[in-house]
Amino acid sequence: MVERALPNDTSTEQAILAAIILNREAWHEAQAKLEANDFFSESHQLVFKAMQEIGGVRREAIDTVSILAELKRVDSLERAGGPAYISNLIEGFPMRANVPQLARVVREYSLRRRLIRVTNTAFHRAMDTRTDAEEAIEEAIEDLRLLLSRAAGAREPELRGSALLLASLERGDRVPLGWPKLDRRMRGGCPGAR
Amino acid sequence: MAETGPAHAWGLPRGTVITVGAKGAVGKTPFALQTAERILMSRPAAQVAFFNLEMPEEEIVRRQIMAFCRVTDSEAADLVRGGADRPVEMGLSLAEYDAMMERFHMFRSQRTIRQIESAVASVPGEVDLVIVDHLGKLKAPGTRGPYERTSVAFVDLQAMAADLRVPVMLLAHLNRHDTKAKSDEVFEHSFRDSGVIEDQSDYILGLWRPRYEEEVATRPRMALLRGNLLKNKAGHSAQFDWNFDLPYQRIEEASA
Numbered sequence: 001m002v003e004r005a006l007p008n009d010t011s012t013e014q015a016i017l018a019a020i021i022l023n024r025e026a027w028h029e030a031q032a033k034l035e036a037n038d039f040f041s042e043s044h045q046l047v048f049k050a051m052q053e054i055g056g057v058r059r060e061a062i063d064t065v066s067i068l069a070e071l072k073r074v075d076s077l078e079r080a081g082g083p084a085y086i087s088n089l090i091e092g093f094p095m096r097a098n099v100p101q102l103a104r105v106v107r108e109y110s111l112r113r114r115l116i117r118v119t120n121t122a123f124h125r126a127m128d129t130r131t132d133a134e135e136a137i138e139e140a141i142e143d144l145r146l147l148l149s150r151a152a153g154a155r156e157p158e159l160r161g162s163a164l165l166l167a168s169l170e171r172g173d174r175v176p177l178g179w180p181k182l183d184r185r186m187r188g189g190c191p192g193a194r
Numbered sequence: 195m196a197e198t199g200p201a202h203a204w205g206l207p208r209g210t211v212i213t214v215g216a217k218g219a220v221g222k223t224p225f226a227l228q229t230a231e232r233i234l235m236s237r238p239a240a241q242v243a244f245f246n247l248e249m250p251e252e253e254i255v256r257r258q259i260m261a262f263c264r265v266t267d268s269e270a271a272d273l274v275r276g277g278a279d280r281p282v283e284m285g286l287s288l289a290e291y292d293a294m295m296e297r298f299h300m301f302r303s304q305r306t307i308r309q310i311e312s313a314v315a316s317v318p319g320e321v322d323l324v325i326v327d328h329l330g331k332l333k334a335p336g337t338r339g340p341y342e343r344t345s346v347a348f349v350d351l352q353a354m355a356a357d358l359r360v361p362v363m364l365l366a367h368l369n370r371h372d373t374k375a376k377s378d379e380v381f382e383h384s385f386r387d388s389g390v391i392e393d394q395s396d397y398i399l400g401l402w403r404p405r406y407e408e409e410v411a412t413r414p415r416m417a418l419l420r421g422n423l424l425k426n427k428a429g430h431s432a433q434f435d436w437n438f439d440l441p442y443q444r445i446e447e448a449s450a
Binding site: 049052053057074173174175176177178179180181182183184185186187 | 204205206207208212228229231232233235236266322323361363397399414415421423426427428429430432434436441447
């Protein structure tokens with residue numbers, strides 16, 4: 001269905017990774033706004049995951065050496081572009097960058113790609129006549145709801161998405177547990193319920 | 195309230211029990227705690243009663259802070275030492291966590307269903323979910339042997355849920371050694387040693403980690419947690435995948 005390359009801006013992705021290496025404060029700004037799978041490039045996803053491990057879990061300084069070591073530790077160095085690529089990540093980038101702006105651009109492209117995936121999935125569900133049409137619509141709506149909550153700034157879309165759903169319901173005969181896919185499966189009393 | 199549309203029909207019916215079974219160290223308790231969090235965050239008046247029959251209270255609190263405030267184990271301790279005003283980069287601040295915990299009622303001393311029923315009834319207002327962690331720790335006076343004990347406790351729990359019109363999440367600890375299984379996957383027969391649960395449950399959710407051994411060996415940050423809805427009064431069985439962020443003990447539904 002999608003023949004063109006998915007929307008992406010790998011140079012901005014590189015810029016934000018460079019900013020994190022060059023400026024300790026940038027990590028705190030970036031990690032609050034981005035997740036690894038917000039990056040289009042697999043190499044950049046792996047580098048950001050390494051940063052999460054170093055800066056987020058171990059609370060150590062993020063620099064080229066520690067990234068190389070972490071990528072080597074998880075056997076992802078070659079997939080991330082190799083030592084030369086990682087070592088040159090910061091080349092040409094300034095010490096101080098507008099990290100919120102860079103993160104906004106990376107997220108914007110990430111959301112567009114997710115929207116394409118969600119609508120593509122909805123398309124295939126709609127084409128599959130073995131599935132229940134109403135369920136296909138509900139699943140598409142739920143996927144879009146989760147995406148919307150991510151666009152609104154939620155780090156964890158399903159929590160906000162389910163919270164929106166839960167909040168929209170007055171107390172009824174059922175209690176949504178907050179896991180939308182599970183809750184939907186336990187439903188009853190409506191046409192097409194499975 | 196009448197069910198006026200599909201969304202209103204979602205979730206666990208009041209008065210019923212969902213049994214969540216898993217082998218050790220898979221993620222039952224984090225799953226239950228985050229279910230509680232999701233319900234508490236859904237409405238300002240929502241309440242959850244948690245019967246913690248196994249872990250020390252401090253352990254539950256530590257796990258909650260890790261998951262709700264998005265901090266690691268050592269950071270949770272720092273956060274508590276630093277006081278309620280300490281800002282948290284993600285998730286809830288400790289003050290927000292404390293406020294939410296006013297609607298999270300943890301009980302430790304109850305062992306029989308009668309005691310649990312009294313405790314639930316003592317909570318002012320309506321309880322939106324009762325969590326019992328876990329089946330193996332329940333007592334059923336007058337019974338002999340674990341099979342009879344768990345059977346009676348389960349039937350009594352179902353009756354309590356119906357009487358009080360509360361939904362109940364019952365955690366069940368399954369033996370890791372299952373000679374019929376090639377993996378840690380949970381099947382209906384995995385509950386065979388857990389009394390009448392296999393036959394009489396309305397809902398059974400089995401949690402397992404398809405890559406458990408690999409994850410234990412490599413200790414990745416993110417694990418795969420899979421849920422098999424093995425019994426579903428409302429319809430078909432189903433399978434769900436969750437991402438389990440191990441350092442933060444945080445579970446997220448795998449999504450688009």
